[in-house]
Structures are given as C-alpha cells and as structure tokens.
Amino acid sequence: MEILKHAEKRTYGAIVIGSGIAGGWAAKEFCDKGIKTLVLERGRKVTHNEDYPTTLMSPWEFEHRGRLTNEEIAANPIVSKCYAFKEDAKHFMVKDAEHPYVQDKPFDWIRGYQVGGKSLLWARQTQRWSQFDFDGPARDGFATPWPINYKDIDPWYAYVENFAGISGNKDGLDSLPDGDFLPPYELTCVEKHFQKEVKRMYQDRHVIVARCAHLSEPREIHYQQGRGRCMSRNLCQRGCPYGGYFSSNASTLPWAAKTGNMTLRPDSIVESVIYDEKKGKAIGVRVIDAHTNEMVEYYAKVIFVTAAALNTNAILLNSKSDRFPEGLGNDSGVLGKYVAFHNYRASLSAEFEGYLDTKSEGSRPTSGYIPRFRNLYKQETNFLRGYAAGMSAGRGTHSDREAVGESLKNSLLNPKLNNNWYAGSHMMGETIPKETNKITLDPTKKDAHGLPLMHMDVSYDDNDDKMVKDFIEQFTEMYTKAGFTNIRTRDSKQAPGLDIHEMGGVRMGADPKTSMLNKWNQMHAVKNVFVTDGACMTSTSTQNPSLTYMALTARAVDYAVKEMKKGNL
Numbered sequence: 001m002e003i004l005k006h007a008e009k010r011t012y013g014a015i016v017i018g019s020g021i022a023g024g025w026a027a028k029e030f031c032d033k034g035i036k037t038l039v040l041e042r043g044r045k046v047t048h049n050e051d052y053p054t055t056l057m058s059p060w061e062f063e064h065r066g067r068l069t070n071e072e073i074a075a076n077p078i079v080s081k082c083y084a085f086k087e088d089a090k091h092f093m094v095k096d097a098e099h100p101y102v103q104d105k106p107f108d109w110i111r112g113y114q115v116g117g118k119s120l121l122w123a124r125q126t127q128r129w130s131q132f133d134f135d136g137p138a139r140d141g142f143a144t145p146w147p148i149n150y151k152d153i154d155p156w157y158a159y160v161e162n163f164a165g166i167s168g169n170k171d172g173l174d175s176l177p178d179g180d181f182l183p184p185y186e187l188t189c190v191e192k193h194f195q196k197e198v199k200r201m202y203q204d205r206h207v208i209v210a211r212c213a214h215l216s217e218p219r220e221i222h223y224q225q226g227r228g229r230c231m232s233r234n235l236c237q238r239g240c241p242y243g244g245y246f247s248s249n250a251s252t253l254p255w256a257a258k259t260g261n262m263t264l265r266p267d268s269i270v271e272s273v274i275y276d277e278k279k280g281k282a283i284g285v286r287v288i289d290a291h292t293n294e295m296v297e298y299y300a301k302v303i304f305v306t307a308a309a310l311n312t313n314a315i316l317l318n319s320k321s322d323r324f325p326e327g328l329g330n331d332s333g334v335l336g337k338y339v340a341f342h343n344y345r346a347s348l349s350a351e352f353e354g355y356l357d358t359k360s361e362g363s364r365p366t367s368g369y370i371p372r373f374r375n376l377y378k379q380e381t382n383f384l385r386g387y388a389a390g391m392s393a394g395r396g397t398h399s400d401r402e403a404v405g406e407s408l409k410n411s412l413l414n415p416k417l418n419n420n421w422y423a424g425s426h427m428m429g430e431t432i433p434k435e436t437n438k439i440t441l442d443p444t445k446k447d448a449h450g451l452p453l454m455h456m457d458v459s460y461d462d463n464d465d466k467m468v469k470d471f472i473e474q475f476t477e478m479y480t481k482a483g484f485t486n487i488r489t490r491d492s493k494q495a496p497g498l499d500i501h502e503m504g505g506v507r508m509g510a511d512p513k514t515s516m517l518n519k520w521n522q523m524h525a526v527k528n529v530f531v532t533d534g535a536c537m538t539s540t541s542t543q544n545p546s547l548t549y550m551a552l553t554a555r556a557v558d559y560a561v562k563e564m565k566k567g568n569l
Ligand SMILES: Cc1cc2nc3c(=O)[nH]c(=O)nc-3n(C[C@H](O)[C@H](O)[C@H](O)COP(=O)(O)OP(=O)(O)OC[C@H]3O[C@@H](n4cnc5c(N)ncnc54)[C@H](O)[C@@H]3O)c2cc1C
Pocket: 017, 018, 019, 020, 021, 022, 023, 024, 040, 041, 042, 043, 082, 084, 110, 112, 113, 114, 115, 116, 117, 118, 119, 121, 122, 123, 124, 125, 126, 268, 269, 270, 271, 306, 307, 308, 309, 311, 312, 315, 500, 501, 533, 534, 544, 545, 546, 547, 549
C-alpha cells in the first residue's frame, strides 16, 4: 500500500526526457494542453538570468581575456575544438573527462548537460526544410523514404516560428520556404555586392540574410514570455539577459512552468524506459540520481524521448526487455544505425579591395546564407545531394593586444582600420545516412553512474569528399568572378561530430520493418513512446536542424494528446 502511494506520487500524464530544444517544446506543449508533465534532465538546474554567471561581464573581467588556458586545452582535446568552448561559456559544455565515450572512429561529440541543454549555446540559425529535402531518400535511393511531406510540417513551422521568434526575409525560394518572420537583419555592403554579383552570374544561386531565432522586433507573445528585443550584443552563448534569442531557459520552460503543470527534475539521469509486456506498452522510466546514484522509477501514460540524438539512441538501446532484447521498439534492427550529421569541413576566406570609404560597425547576430543549389531539381554532379553555405563580410579594425601598460591602452583606444574587407564562407553539406554509421553500447564498460559507455562508429565517405571538392571549386569561382582577391580554401578534415548536428538512429518511416517511428514520431512497436529530437531524422538536409525538431515536437505532442483523449494511449 505504502509503495503504491509513493508510485502514485511519481505518476504523471507525460514524461519528457531532456530539457533542451526538443524537450523544452514537448514540455510547453503538454503543459499548455493541461497534461501534468515531468521533465527529467540529467544536468544541473540553470534558471534564466539567475544562472548566467558571465552574461554581464566585460572583456577585462575575464581572468584569461576570454581564452582557454593551455591546461584546459590539453585536458579537453575534443570539446576545445568547438568555437563556443571559451572562458565565457565553458561552464555550459561537457568537459572531455566528465562523460567518456569510445571512439571506434574519431568523433567529436559536443554536449551541453544542463537544464536547457545546447539551446543556451546554439548559433540560432533556423532555416526551414523544403520538399526537396523530404523527397531526398526516395528520389536518390538512400536510407528509407520519409513518411511526411513538407505540407505536413508547414503549419507547425509557422506555429513554432511565431512563439520562438524567427527573424528573416521572405526570399521566395523553392529550396528554402519562407516563414512567419520578424524583420530581417541587414547584409553589409560587401555582402550585398556578392549578392548582386551572384544573382547576375548564376540563375540558380542566391545570397540571402540567414534566418535566426532572434527577436529583431518582439511581438506580444514574446513579451508574454518575459523576453525583449535582441540588442545585437553577440554574446548569446553566455545566456542572454534580455531573452533576445530563443532558448528553452528563456522561452519554453518558464512558459511551461507558469501553467502549473510542469515538474522539472534536474540531476535526473534516465537510465532506460520501462516496458510492461502484459500491457504491451511503456509504463515509465528508471532514473539515476546524478549525485547519489540512487535509482528511482517514474510513471506516465506517454513518454517523449528528447535527450539529444545520440543520448536518445543510448537510452533506447539500454531499454532491454524480454520482448525487446535489442533495445526498445527495435523490431527492425535499425536502432542506433543510419546515424548522420552535417559536413562542415570546407571553408573559404577572401578579401575585397573596394568600398574603402565604408566600414562595418557594431554587431549583428546572424550573417549571409546561400541555400543549396546543387542537384536540387535533378541529379547533375558526381555526388548525391548538396550543400548550403554561410557567407559574411566585414571590415574591422585591429589593435596590438600583445602590448602592455600605457602602449596597450593607447593601442586599444586608437584601433586601426583594416586595409581591405574580409569575407568568408563555410559549407554545410548533407551526408547520406548509412547502416554502417552506427552507435552501440559497450557490453561491459560503464560510466560513473553505471551506464554502458557508447561506441561511436561514424565516418565520412567518398560522397562527402566529392562534395568538399565541389564546394571549394564552386565557391572559388563565385568569389573570383565577384571580384574578391586573396582567396584561400581549406578542408579542415575534421572528424564527424564537430558540426553538432548529429541525427538518426531512431529514424522515421512508413514501414516498421525498416524504421523505428511512424509519421507522428510514434514508435511503431510501442505506441506511447515518441522521439522528436535529431534521432528521428531519416535524412539530414543541409539546413540547420533545430527548427525542424521544434516543429516535429509540437506536431507530435498535438497528436499524442488527441490520442490520449481518445483513450488510445
Ligand atoms: C555551438 C553550437 C552551435 C549550434 N548552432 C546551431 C544552429 O545555428 N542551428 C541549429 O539548428 N542548431 C545548432 N546547434 C545544434 C542545436 O543546439 C541542437 O540541434 C539542439 O540543441 C538539439 O536539441 P535537443 O533537445 O535534441 O538536444 P539538447 O538541446 O542538447 O538537449 C538535450 C538535453 O537532454 C539531456 N539529457 C541527455 N541524456 C539524458 C538522460 N539520459 N536523462 C535525462 N536527460 C538527458 C541533456 O543534458 C540536455 O539538456 C548548435 C549547437 C552548438 C553546441
């Protein structure tokens, strides 16, 4: 009786695993719909504004002028490769020694384990997918066909864009559908020059301002969230005091809390999902306390696994039962396989010798964007799919920061204008999900909490190499024709992972024999379990993925709640 009473106290309408971008949205949507929701987060509590220790610090207040020490770099060979791992934001990122994993092949796994997950750190680039992306696997014969089309997700993009606040221009491009945008940021004059020249020389290529999750002009719905206008400080990774950019901490989680329906439990590591064979469904989750390693169970009618793509895979692989000895819902055997990511290896830098009577001043939280143009309407190159690219150009100033004392002060007070404008682009390529790109759990090695270590067996292939070559050739040509000089290109040959857009392993598909989730992100074999983070992605497109996770999550919660009300879950 006593046990039952306690079990009742630990029973909710919905459990959401993880409080990052996908989990935050699941929490908001369930709570708005009146469902008592438990959000389980393995990391510590981070409350908007209260827990942003560096957000108002001035450059001179940082002990190492914002940089990492040699000791920190040596101790963190993986995470220190990420541009965001600097003195001002390192407290939001997982250090290498804290949560080890096994690299069967090199894989740079960048993580944020805290309330809000990586939503505090992300670069806020938010481009919609187009029908070309959903058509990809079926048209080009890889992975498995998507069970949804653009029209299925279009209204949900609009729904999340309105709440999150996405700044952008309506560009009218087939490859990048327009959305419900706040006013766009401006391109610099050299970016506009590039835009004009590219338009003049190529009918199929476009330079636009990148869409981003910033409140360029807040609407009433944003003020209701307690958020204000983005002041273009460009210090977002510290947490924004104005709530100028979208994060779970500033937006979805406080909104969910206000409904009175959310219970948020930080320091709660989900070990596995509990499957009840008699009931034929999942009944709850096992949770390890991050401090004491004590195990406790929580129960719910519906479970959303949104722990970030690879962690979601790990939780499901670890959820073994007699019915599912290879991981929850894994009748097809595809769980953990067809992991994919984005190819960010190539970049280009250049100079522009004109516009010397102008300079760029102040900051802007976004840059230019060149949507995918390769193989869009038909296959035309020796590789499948294509790449989008970032583009930015600025004319800065420089001062001698190595000086000391009086000369440092003078140098900082009298910066010199750079001779030319600098410009650059980086590629964002689609990779092809393959069965051989997979993650598995170690049969014996465990972490400090007793969870099996993850093995990463993921690599680039010949298609990716050809795409890098094409990007370098095409962008060299575009910049040359547009009058840029001193063009330098680079293939960083970085390992997968550093793009921080890992996807797949729990893919969607119409056929339960070849996929884990149906068109509602619902497990084919366990109807009350849903996956809406990157793990669900059947293919990767070239667009930054998080906006799509938001839309899929809101859509899946809407479906789940309707099914709950019908008594189907
Ligand atoms: C520097 C940087 C720049 C980026 N730029 C962009 C960009 O411009 N555009 C874009 O679309 N994306 C970008 N991303 C990627 C983006 O952050 C992720 O796609 C997004 O955060 C994924 O959302 P998520 O909810 O799946 O995962 P997360 O936001 O990582 O949240 C997952 C949460 O689950 C928790 N968790 C994990 N395991 C467990 C467990 N077992 N039990 C309980 N909780 C658990 C984690 O602690 C975490 O809080 C960027 C990321 C980084 C780091």
